[in-house]
Amino acid sequence: MGKTRIEHDLLGDREVPDEAYYGVHTLRAKENFQISGTTISAFSELVVALASVKEAAAQANTELGLLAPELRDAIVAACEEIRHGALHDQFVVDVIQGGAGTSTNMNANEVVCNRALEILGHQRGEYQYLHPNEHVNMAQSTNDVYPTAIRIATCFAIERLLRAMEHLRAAFAQKATEFAHLLKIGRTQLQDAVPMTLGQEFSTYAVMIEEDIARLTEASALIREINLGATAIGTGITAHPEYAGKALTALRRITGLDLSTAPNLIEATQDCGAFVQLSGVLKRIAVKLSKTCNDLRLLSSGPRSGLGEINLPPMQAGSSIMPGKVNPVIPEVMNQVCFEVFGNDLTVTFAAEAGQLQLNAFEPIIASALFRSFKHLTNGCMTLANLCVKGITANPDRLRESIERSIALVTALNPIIGYKQATEVAAEAYANGTNVREVVLQRGLMTEAELEEALRHEVLTQPRAYERANKG
Template identity: 65%
Template sequence: MAQATRIEHDLIGDKEVPVGAYYGVHTVRAVENFTITGSTIAQFPELIAALAAVKQAATRANRDLGLLPPGIAGAIIDACEEIRAGRLIEEFVVDPVQGGAGTSTNMNANEVIANRALEILGHPRGHYDVIHPLDHVNLGQSTNDVYPTAVRLALVASLRRLGDSLGALATAFTEKAAEFSDVLKMGRTQLQDAVPMTLGQEFSTYAVMIEEDRLRLTEAAALLLESNLGGTAIGTGINGHPDYAELACAYLADISGEGVRPAGDFIEATQDCGAFVQLSGVLKRVAVKLSKTCNDLRLTSSGPTAGLGEINLPPVQAGSSIMPGKVNPVIPEVVNQVAFEVIGNDLTVTMAAEAGQLQLNAFEPVIAYSLLRSLAHLRAACDTLATRCVPGITANREHLHDSVHRSVGLVTALTPHIGYAASTALARQALATGRPVKDLAAEAGLLSTDQLDTILRAENLTGHSARPSAAAAP
């Protein structure tokens, strides 16, 4: 049976729209034109909520300025509240990657809000003579100020969630660092034996790196809260009330709970994608450091018998269809792959920001898509690492102890006492004979047994007592 439709009209002509749809003609054309990603903007609920928040703030401002009748404004506001609460998200059907600088996304929001507002007032969908998607819902607005403002709000919301996930991961590493605080191991530089440290110090470092990145995310979020809402087409504010921009931003700050503020120069803010580039760089930094951490976990758990074998990752699934008993480091591997994706997304954001021309950047949709995906996937990767890997890591304590006392790296601790030349000779002898540095030094009479015991005591080797804990790190 053919689907029932209603007829809507735009500048191209008449178009059939499913009779039960809250979206309208502009959305239908966008769905036909853009079938790029195989998904819709509904995959980003933060963006849908942000769009509704922007429309709600604009409507409040227009109502206060006497530009919208209270009844119409009230219905639009109610519709926006419902969408912010998660209703009608399935009606946001346009592809996130689209031509038109985000116009299709803005039109989709205008139509869904207008038709839900009509329904609230008891009118059928599509009766735009009562509430019009553009004349009422989009009053005093342009895609060019609505879309970037909504994207920025959505990114800030996603940033908050990523920050929480990074915090949980840092906590997992901090707890593991405390568990391993007494486990001596060899530190390495360029994959060669360096000097001793504790496994706790190694894991504490991961926590500190993560916490540093949380601070960078906070800084990036602050830059995103500058809005060009009220600048309309190119930042001049054409067709807008002189008091609209300040009032709309104030309402948006109240609705969103974020410190949204008007841009200092709306023309600059409408074309400048610098805050997006800055955020993308921070996300790349997070990705690079997470990937490096996972490289370390894979390397130090390599084996179990023919690798470093210093730690054991929790077994979460069989590793091979042909090699029985093999278990692979699949959780760190998936985090690595997310990092590669985020690094690639950063290049996309960079090129799209650079490609802007004159008073507008037409490529903000792919910027938004790249950043929102990076944030979502990084968050999922952190959650997976924090719950499926780090808490279950165990240390091969005896193996680590033996490797320290077999290592020529111990000779570095003797250098202040016997000099560089004698230490070099001792290291060469240890490598040639395979005998421990401590035994050779004692036999050569370079130091007494008591001196060697003191110098090679674990706390003296690692400087552990002088090191701040991860919790105290800035």
Template identity: 70%
Template sequence: MSTSNERIEHDLLGDLPVPNDAYYGVHTLRALVNFPITGIPISTYPNLVNALASVKEAAAMANHDLGVLAEHKMKAIVHACREIRNGTAHDQFVVDVIQGGAGTSTNMNANEVIANLALEHLGHQRGDYALLHPNEDVNLGQSTNDVYPTALKIATYMGIVQLVHAMGVLRHSFERKAEEFRDDLKMGRTQLQDAVPMTLGQEFSTFAVMLGEDEERLTEASKLICEINLGATAIGTGINTSPEYAALACRHLASITGIPVVTSPNLVEATQDVGSFVQLSGVLKRVAIKLSKTCNDLRLLSSGPRAGFGEINLPPVQAGSSIMPGKVNPVIPEVVNQIAFEVIGNDVTVSFAAEAGQLQLNAFEPLIAHSLFKSVAHLRAGCLTLASRCVDGIMANRDRLHALVENSIGIVTALNPYIGYTNATQVAQEALASGRSVAEIVIEKGLLSRAQLDEILQPSMLTQPRQAVVFPPQSIEGDAS
């Protein structure tokens, strides 16, 4: 029984009262009852809502071009879609992100919201579907099976663009620090053991380069998701559409979004294949792994302040302990680590969901979408947070860096060309056993003079390829054998 605050809508299961102030309808209401899964509505992902509106707008324009949709209906649908893309009625996209039905509930939600916005634009009441129908008009020439994956690809492309920008922001932060630290000599490490000298700038430049490489990989992956199956309808055969519809809809969609979408050459294959999502998920995992490794390095280099590496200071952003006064923790790298762990898990989820597809359709695209959207959004937020709340404020502990180089056994490697591997090994062993410096032992043994050591151990000699200095033969005496 309805009230003055409700309207009655009908579907194949019967009648249901729908709140009068709702732009969604009976199909969406069924989905709200059927899928109380995550509590996360699809409106959480505005890129998806805007992508759905873009697809519906393109479809309406193509149908009008073909003479199967009246001009006043087309204009009303287009107006509604543009309102949505400007932020209107996003809160009406209420179905859960995880749903059965291969995205049908999401498509129905979009159809109903757009239809009711269009009806209002035409001066009619919400739910007056005899004048403009969610399925007959908004969904004309379409199926969930081509609308939903196309919208996912548009939304994912939008997200990648935003993520690549955020990665660029973080890369520039590391590049600025690499320049700031370019002359700060330090010890490099392999397997957490002293290796050979490098500069702190070189270390930070690697973080920037890794990000730059992954920006390129993401851009490549975004090209793969530009192939769409709009016009495929149910399984890829294009049933209930004109032969010209797919090309027209694709052309309008490219114009609306600015994304270079193309129609797949084989719509049957494109409707069941989610390989481009698998590829993208793998690239996101790569980004996450490398970003997490970078954060591990930042945590190690800043460990201390007295009992760790202590080579850099991360900016303090909050108290680190409820019991240990003065303690400051590397909370920003830690949160990015956790994002990375989530993304790696999301990739596993995408893999299982992609493998589980059967015959002409993958019914698990909602889970693929939710996993990808989370990965993209959280990586983006992580990159921006790491840049502004951590990297931009990192300081070098130059006295500590200098002391570690002076006392390291690793600088003996630079002396190999001058005193030989055997002598260098003996010096290293003695320095390790005695706690004395390599330089002190080399001078004591007469292997090199102080002046020669100073020339060999210049930062420019230690941190890049250089021709070995040639000393006069008499400057190294027999004790060097």
């Protein structure tokens, strides 16, 4: 063990590594919570959010005459460095922790304080000049700092996910345009249905993502409501009456976010409903992305013995025993991300329900679940777009073959020759292994010209007015 300094808390003295910017409270939490192996530094948005809250609090307290300007300046300078990426490695507490996030708040207080002490010309740990709790945590409690920081971090995470979703949406939209002229057979319940274009099929994926972009944007509004100024349970004890308003103004300026103070801070301190709603939206996104990846795997199945209508870009060898095999690894990894999001949503649900009286002690696991969902969905969308969707190609010959062989093509003739005769055509074609076109012509139900008109690309893939065979 290298050089150390002695720090003291209510449990006694501890040796803290001298090079560490964290202190005794963080050290104990680091030892106590060896759970996931993932520290809060893994979620940079949360570290930035914590520094933003501490900076805003210092500015508000100085405006109110409660904190000396020179101390404020040192705290603000330290927070600005952290917000720009410095000292993130000093946020060492496991993201899953007991204490309702107290260890995370203490970790932030100590790192900010010790860096501010250096800026003031003092040594780390010389808390007689600037104290983590007396000054950095002035007018604050974990119970308003931690949820506020989670909400700010979530806003940042939402922005990143929205950009990734838009990138993926644009990739699908580009393919929809590229494949607009390719006719194929649609399927319902994995059975032949009616014709559509491959472009129409891909456009639905773009539209589904576009819808979820709108839903996520809507959900972000509730997340921007914070409880900073609530302190312990929402009554604002230890805080100046004007503190919440001034801290909000500073925090809006620092983050660039349209934040607002909750109308009832006691309710806001105990209620995790906004996180439940947001997690539900992430689950909705994951459900539809996973369904899309299921489709990509089905459409590319084969290459010789499956549907084989599209080709996914080959990314790596698919088997240690079967030479030449290539698997749909990118859709598969996206499926797994989505499965994780489903589980994370259940975690958020249970944790939000488990709150008691004036506080929910389980916000750390809510934060962990949400941030993992955001991070993995964001990375998954970028991976799916760049390594899969952009490189998809079509198999026109296979598409054409499926159209010609499909018995379901007779559905397009139903308004013209009637349901009864259409059924007979379908049955005969299936029984004899022929196609609909041949049976219709053999039976003299339509001329070749009429049949060509009825089976034109444009007619098969959009609404059209018919002269019906049976108007009764």
